[in-house]
Amino acid sequence: MxxxxxxxxxxxxxxxxxxxxxxxxxARPSVDLGLPGGPGVRPLTTDFPEKGAMILQRSRPPxxxxxxxxxxxxxxxxxxxxxxxxxxxxxxxxxxxxxxRLAVRGHVATPLSLSLKDILALPRFEIAAVxxxxxxxxxxFQPRVPGGQWANxxxxxxxxxxxxxxxxxxxxxxxxxxxxxxxxxxxxxxxDGAPDFMKSLSVDHARDGExxxxxxxxxxxxxxxNGFPLRLVVPGWYATYWVKMLSDIEVLDRPDDNFWxxxxxxxxxxxxxxxxxxxxxxxxxPISKMGPRSFITNLKPGDxxxxxxxxxxxxxxxxxxxGVTRVDLSADGGRTWRPATLGKDEGKxxxxxxxASFTPPSAGAYSLAVRCTNSAGLVQSDxxxxxxxxFMRNVIETxxxxxx
Amino acid sequence: MLKELALPLLLTxxxxxxxxxxxxxxxxxxxxxxxxPDPGRMFEGPGSxxxxxNCLACHSAGMVLNQPGLTRDAWAAEVNKMIHAYHAPxxxxxxxxxxxxxxxxxxxx
Numbered sequence: 001m002x003x004x005x006x007x008x009x010x011x012x013x014x015x016x017x018x019x020x021x022x023x024x025x026x027a028r029p030s031v032d033l034g035l036p037g038g039p040g041v042r043p044l045t046t047d048f049p050e051k052g053a054m055i056l057q058r059s060r061p062p063x064x065x066x067x068x069x070x071x072x073x074x075x076x077x078x079x080x081x082x083x084x085x086x087x088x089x090x091x092x093x094x095x096x097x098x099x100x101r102l103a104v105r106g107h108v109a110t111p112l113s114l115s116l117k118d119i120l121a122l123p124r125f126e127i128a129a130v131x132x133x134x135x136x137x138x139x140x141f142q143p144r145v146p147g148g149q150w151a152n153x154x155x156x157x158x159x160x161x162x163x164x165x166x167x168x169x170x171x172x173x174x175x176x177x178x179x180x181x182x183x184x185x186x187x188x189x190x191x192d193g194a195p196d197f198m199k200s201l202s203v204d205h206a207r208d209g210e211x212x213x214x215x216x217x218x219x220x221x222x223x224x225x226n227g228f229p230l231r232l233v234v235p236g237w238y239a240t241y242w243v244k245m246l247s248d249i250e251v252l253d254r255p256d257d258n259f260w261x262x263x264x265x266x267x268x269x270x271x272x273x274x275x276x277x278x279x280x281x282x283x284x285x286p287i288s289k290m291g292p293r294s295f296i297t298n299l300k301p302g303d304x305x306x307x308x309x310x311x312x313x314x315x316x317x318x319x320x321x322x323g324v325t326r327v328d329l330s331a332d333g334g335r336t337w338r339p340a341t342l343g344k345d346e347g348k349x350x351x352x353x354x355x356a357s358f359t360p361p362s363a364g365a366y367s368l369a370v371r372c373t374n375s376a377g378l379v380q381s382d383x384x385x386x387x388x389x390x391f392m393r394n395v396i397e398t399x400x401x402x403x404x
Numbered sequence: 405m406l407k408e409l410a411l412p413l414l415l416t417x418x419x420x421x422x423x424x425x426x427x428x429x430x431x432x433x434x435x436x437x438x439x440x441p442d443p444g445r446m447f448e449g450p451g452s453x454x455x456x457x458n459c460l461a462c463h464s465a466g467m468v469l470n471q472p473g474l475t476r477d478a479w480a481a482e483v484n485k486m487i488h489a490y491h492a493p494x495x496x497x498x499x500x501x502x503x504x505x506x507x508x509x510x511x512x513x
Contacts, residue, residue: 191462
């Protein structure tokens, strides 16, 4: 595999610090994520390739959060504002399209080494789907838990274009007895012996015809930091499975025992992945499907609205692994609810816009809450879930505003 | 929505510069060559040496400094996790100094 020239980390750091020295002279804009107990202030950065202003959670390997106002601008998250999340810091920064190869190997009749031209020659499809980090909103957990301290911006919705994983597997010919399919990208650990980042899906899931090898998001090639040139798209499932810079597909005739599949990304085997802080002996299972979520995007906590006048409310909702059936709104902190109007359906796995209007009868404090019900009948809960990894938050969100 | 696209594939390496672009009528894939910015901050203040020597190989200090306050036990568990799950090459004699430092700068409120 000659697609990559890995530069020495030292060389990169040296060049970058000269550039940065100039920039440090200016005060950098920042955002306060309002995480309970802090620290919630993060710089806004425009230093990352193919990215506009992003919330800097961690520079190396990059964790970049989408500023929340981006979600008010439409249901498709622009590529240059799409959140970024890597586990290991050896991320190729040079990827050549002519020499890149995707290997398909393991328990197959014919191992393949596919060029991007080979991939583009396969039948393709499009799907709108939300990509959400397992730990999106972890910073809002109480009690707080270690991990990436995201607010609600470790998610995004894109129109993905690519080929069916099934078609690629069929070309290689999955042999009888196959159990799982394991995915790996070009990124690598910094330290010898550390576990390569890999994730697996069951063979049946991998062949369901919806799991995609994507080469484009929102009509353009993927930004490097979102997985250029190829990324797995697993509609309805958390982003940990959406392996970036996908370069290796291995069909396994035994359950995957690599660290990231077997020992990481586990959640309590309970409804909503909920448990009591401090409880022990809770059975754990690999994280999988997302649940419904919804957000108000045109008002933020602490905003002032006008009493006696209609206030337009709008936001986004998604059903997780099912479509959005309804979105309801409450202006009294969840005691009474009324339906919002749903916007255009771009596909069951994507964001759906909703709209409503609210007239505060008098001056005072209002707790605006929004609740999504998905087409599988799952409703967002009014009680936050808790688990020690900070996964799968999908509580009803509330925005406190004041009418004057 | 699963939308089938029409597939008039015009596979055209010949139309475009051969080495840096793979394209057809609908999509152009161009080689990427870029750089990532400086990892930024280090750990500061008294006792920070052990953290700077052991905790910056795999991720920048921001991973640690953005954490909420944690108990000393929780910090000890984190350092252990780095060593055992992620193979962090931490000098055994530095573990206590790292945990002390973290419990001091980011202790539970």
